Amino acid sequence: MTTEAIAAQLSPYQVEVEAGQTYRWCRCGRSSTQPFCDGAHAGTGIEPMMFVAERTETVMLCGCKESGDPPFCDGTHNVL
Numbered sequence: 001m002t003t004e005a006i007a008a009q010l011s012p013y014q015v016e017v018e019a020g021q022t023y024r025w026c027r028c029g030r031s032s033t034q035p036f037c038d039g040a041h042a043g044t045g046i047e048p049m050m051f052v053a054e055r056t057e058t059v060m061l062c063g064c065k066e067s068g069d070p071p072f073c074d075g076t077h078n079v080l
Contacts (some may be wrong), residue, residue, distance in 0.1 A: 003045045005065040008034045010080060012060035012073035017053035024048040025061060025071035035061040035071070 006029035013035040017023060023036060027049050030040035037048035049071050053059075062070055064077040 005029050007064040009063040010077045019056045022052050029065045
C-alpha cells in the first residue's frame with residue numbers, strides 16, 4: 001500500500017462539531033467515513049490528526065489532504 005496521502009475529494013467537507021468533543025480527521029484520504037478516520041490508514045504510516053472542537057459550530061475540513069492549516073480547509077484544493 002502506498003504511504004502517501006490521497007485526495008478524498010477536491011473540496012472541503014462542511015461538518016458540525018461540538019465544543020469539547022475530540023475528532024480524528026483522516027489524513028490519508030482512504031477512510032470511508034470522510035472526513036473522519038475509520039482506520040483505513042493501517043499500513044500507510046499515516047496517522048489521523050486528533051483535534052478538539054473549541055466551540056459548537058460548522059467548520060470546513062480539508063478533503064484534498066494538502067491544506068496548510070490541517071484539519072481545516074485553507075483553499076489549497078483550488079490550485080491542485
